[in-house]
Amino acid sequence: MGMLREDIEALEQNGITRIAMTRLGDPDVIPLWFGEGDEVTPGFIREAAKQALDEGYTFYGHMRGRAELREAIKRYLDGLYGIDLDPARLTVPGSSMLAVTMAAQMTLSDGLHGLIVTPHWPNIDRAFRVTGAHFDTVRQRSGAHGWRLELDDVRAALRPETRALFVNSPCNPTGWVMSREAQAALLALAREHGFVIIADEVYHRTVFDAEAAPSFLEIARDDDPLIVVNGFSKAYAMTGWRLGWMVTPSRYAEQMAVLSECFNTSAPSFIQRAGVAALQAGEAEVAALRAQYRRGRECVVAMLGGHPLIDLPYPAGAFYAFPRVRGLRSSLAFVQGVLDEENVGLAPGYTFGPGNDAHFRLCYAHSTARLEEALARVLRYVERHAGAWGD
Ligand SMILES: Cc1ncc(COP(=O)(O)O)c(C=O)c1O
Missing domain, CATH: 3.90.1150.10 (Aspartate Aminotransferase, domain 1)
Structure with a gap:
């Protein structure tokens, strides 16, 4: 064995x-x-990390991430989407990939069922696989005008034990951007059926006709079955920094601190300082x-x-x-x-x-x-x- x-x-x-x-x-x-x-990565972000090291940002911080970074993320998302996000919903565990892994672990286990909207980035199904849950894929359909997701295809793939659905928009690898209407319809289905949407929005700034792609955060309530993952890698050319965040319902703030502590005890302190700089001056x-x-x-x-x-x-x-x-x-x-x-x-x-x-x-x-x-x-x-x- x-x-x-x-x-x-x-x-x-x-x-x-x-x-x-x-x-x-x-x-x-x-x-x-x-x-x-x-x-x-842009020079001013690299400088902010260097300065943070020189200033001694080398210690453990808050389990869900430094308050100043969570506040900066809140202000950034509020400004981008016209929302008023409760910072208690934010956790900065490390990379977005880690956030996806945590979201999968939080919602799935042996005996439960997950769905992944596909084509999808292969690391996602690895993250689902290690939960022990069974999972299926729901395929985006393609045509001359691009890709789309049929809600009926999702409905047909649901099982009583389905607890999580992963969807990534804008999508790696297809480039599909989910419309606000499609997001609203999927959210309604999630509420009705009781599965959690794990929405990976790491490419939210890489759209070409708006400041950002539609986000589930714009239409969801605080208590909705929704975990949104995002990060700095793509928008700020910070792939090697391993810095991202996740948004969960406020009622889970304490559980998120516990979980974050045992996964990574939050992202590195000096890198979080660089994240603040990126959000404040990176537009x-x-x-x-x-x-x-x-x-x-x-x-x-x-x-x-x-x-x-x-x-x-x-x-x-x-x-x-x-x-x-x-x-x-x-x-x-x-x-x-x-x-x-x-x-x-x-x-x-x-x-x-x-x-x-x-x-x-x-x-x-x-x-x-x-x-x-x-x-x-x-x-x-x-x-x-x-x-x-x-x-
Ligand atoms: C869909 C998707 N989610 C998450 C990630 C991971 O982002 P991070 O570098 O923050 O871990 C990537 C990176 O390629 C990605 O394509």
Whole structure:
């Protein structure tokens, strides 16, 4: 018998890491496989962290996060969405990924059932898997105008023991942005059925026709069955800092402190100081990053949209596209081929849930010149191998 729980021993490396590890750091490769751009974190945020270290912010802080950071997050969300969030609802445990893990642990366990709206980031189903609960996926539907979620598909997947549904909008990997109406309908279903919506809104600032994507926080009551996860990685180019937050009903403030203490005892103190700086003075940077991502998206749509060998459901938000290569049967063989022959790093579709083996994901948070070069190489590969996809 192995040393670990069987379900932990059975966990597989996700397809992004699997392919990326083979050529990580190779200067010949244009890496579009990870969910981050090529810009370092803005200087004033880095300075705030350095200053915090020099000022001695090296101690434990409040379990749910420093009061000044929770207050800054409250003000930020209030300003963005026109709400009045109770800071007792906020916890800053560390990264958004940790917040997702905590949300899954808080709602699911052996004998219970979860749902994940898919295509989805593979780490999410790992987080669900380790709860011991059974889970199913509900697939977004795609069409020429992009992706959407049918409420009837969610309804059909519900079971009496369904306790949590994970939904990520703007979506990694599809770029789907859930409309306010769709959010309201899902929330009504959650209230009726009694499952908790785990809403991952980490790409909320990466939309191109508004300051932020619609948030469940705008329509939900404090006591609704809702956990919203968000963070600094994407909006402020802070992926390596591991800083995010979660919003839960106020009545769970004490439980959140207990849980946060045993998961990570809150995010590092000096990094929380940098988070305050980002929220207070980061709007210009958010806008600059968004302008870059907009150029990236335009480039992807111009080069892949309308190509006869590729279907590209319109990527409305986040900084990913999830194209389908016509006739493709193995996304892993495809991205391996693109890497070997054209030195471009893509993520294979299969790792984003069932039914995606003709897809690949690319992150377009890169300079236009790099992106154009990468996409030209991908197209060259597609055209060279079209009609002869092996398994
Ligand atoms: C959908 C989604 N949720 C959460 C995260 C994790 O964010 P963080 O870096 O704050 O852990 C990512 C990162 O790629 C993501 O794509």
